[in-house]
């Protein structure tokens with residue numbers, strides 16, 4: 001269990017009865033793992049998906065407070081997406097929330113020579129990291145009803161971060177995708193938002209060349225602990241809850257305030 005969790009801080013009824021589909025668990029450091037943990041502590045029922053490596057993800061999920069079913073899902077696989085509602089229905093008769101914790105860019109996307117990156121690499125990054133928020137939402141559409149909340153994980157897509165390159169472009173695209181989804185699904189009472197996290201020591205982040213967080217800790221008004229994944233996970237749980245009922249198409253910042261810092 002994470003250091004910041006405890007009976008007094010978990011908001012134990014925040015997500016009572018909520019049925020959540022959580023993508024992106026790979027290790028116990030994954031943001032998705034912490035969302036699953038915090039959500040369970042807040043009373044939610046969690047269904048997890050795994051991108052290949054199902055037995056590894058099942059083992060990782062075995063550390064969660066309560067058992068969770070694990071469904072194989074590559075967000076770029078049309079057949080797996082088409083089968084998803086039927087498989088989810090075995091475990092729950094609907095969903096109150098979907099968490100998109102998925103990103104990938106081929107190494108060329110982080111190359112110093114930004115402008116030379118070949119389109120197939122860029123296309124892969126955009127498909128996995130941005131378009132998939134739409135394809136996942138589309139796949140789950142019949143399981144979602146009024147009050148449901150879709151949450152994706154963002155890293156400030158408005159700036160050009162050194163070394164982040166085409167993943168930065170993918171995050172800018174993700175922000176736009178979330179706004180269009182919010183527009184499409186708003187009339188059905190379904191919210192779509194992103195949580196913009198500061199840098200955390202996960203597999204996805206530490207594989208980015210030059211990953212460093214000291215400047216964030218220095219620049220954020222509240223400072224920044226790159227190991228406190230639970231803090232970001234709890235923000236996701238807040239957005240999944242009924243307590244932001246008219247917030248949609250928004251980026252909710254969980255970055256220690258870095259984005260408002262002057263210089």
Ligand SMILES: NC(=O)c1ccc[n+]([C@@H]2O[C@H](COP(=O)([O-])OP(=O)(O)OC[C@H]3O[C@@H](n4cnc5c(N)ncnc54)[C@H](O)[C@@H]3O)[C@@H](O)[C@H]2O)c1
Nearest residue numbers: 024026030031051074075102103153199200202203204205
């Ligand atoms: N760690 C950070 O500093 C940070 C900051 C802001 C936002 N984020 C975002 O948080 C999300 C989760 O990343 P993380 O940091 O927990 O790292 P992570 O490596 O633990 O998670 C990334 C996940 O993406 C999954 N994935 C990759 N390709 C996939 C595919 N085709 N289909 C389905 N799943 C696929 C991986 O299996 C993995 O579970 C990502 O969107 C990432 O960009 C991370």
